[in-house]
Amino acid sequence: MYKIDTPSSEQDFTEYFAFRWKMLREPWKFPEGSEKDEYEQVSQHRMMRNPDGDVIAVGRVHMNSAEEAQVRHIAVEKAYQGKGLAKMLVASLEAVARAEGAIRIVTNSTQASIPLFTSMGFKAQKGAPKELGEQQRQQMVKKLTDPSSILLHPKWCKLLQSTWHDTIPISEQMGIKLHQYTGRTLETRASLNKNINLHGTMFAGSIFSLATLTGWGMIFLQLKEKGLDGEIVLGDGNIHYHKPITMQPRALCNIESLAGKLEPLDKNKKCQIKLNVAILDGDSAVAEFSGVFWILPKTE
Structure with a gap:
C-alpha cells in the first residue's frame, strides 16, 4: 500500500525536486533547477515514497484562475509504473482543485500520458506549447462538479456570487465562493493558498x-426569499479565533442564528438583523463570528 504525502520539510522538497528533475528534465539534458517554475510557491505538491523511503512519484496542482486548476509534473519511477500510482496522484490533486473551488481542471499532456488522463475523464481540447523543447503536448480539460453541493435557487446564488465579485473585487482574489445553499443553511468556502500567511495558515483578516460575506450573503438570500430589497451594511462584527486554519476554510450560517425582522422594509423602514457564522477548517470548528447588519430601504 502506497501513501500520498505532502512535502513539508526542506529535505522533503529537496528530494521532491531532485526526483522531478531526474524524471522530467534530465532525459532532455536540462540542468538542475530547470524543473522549477514561478508557480512553485502557490502550488500544492504531492509525493509518494516506497517502504525504503525513496521518492517514487510526484505531482503538482496550481490555480490558473479562480475557476481553473492545472495539474503538472506528474512523474512515477519506472519500476513502479503500471501500479496505478499516477491515477492516485491525479485523483489527490483533483481533490485539492475541488477544495479550492475550481470548476475545471486542465493539463498539458504528452502523448504517453494521454491514455492516463483520458481514463480519468479528461478530454483533449487543442495542442499545447512545447515545454523546454520537449515533444508536442495536448491540452486536456475535465469539468469538475461537487456532488455534495446543493444550490437552492441557483439564479439567486449566481447573482450573489457575481454581486460579491462586482462590488467587492477582493472577494474573487480571495477565492471566496458560495458552496451550498439549502434555504436554511448557507456555506461558503475560500482558497487557503490565496489567503496564506508566512506561518502557512490563513490570514485572520481573510477569515x-x-x-x-457569509452573513451578508445569508441576508441577501433571505431578502430574495421574501421578495424584498434593500442595501445591506455591516453595523458591528466580532470574531473569536480558537485555532488556525491550515486546510479548507469554510463558513456556515444557519437560519436559526438570525434574529430580527425584515418586514419593516415593506414600510420603507430600515431593519436590523443579528446573526452568527461558524468558521471551520475542514470539519473542525476554529472560530465564531457574530454580526449586526442593517438593511436600508433602497432609494429610487
Missing part, C-alpha cells in the same frame, strides 16, 4: 472577511 473575518469570509465570515462577514
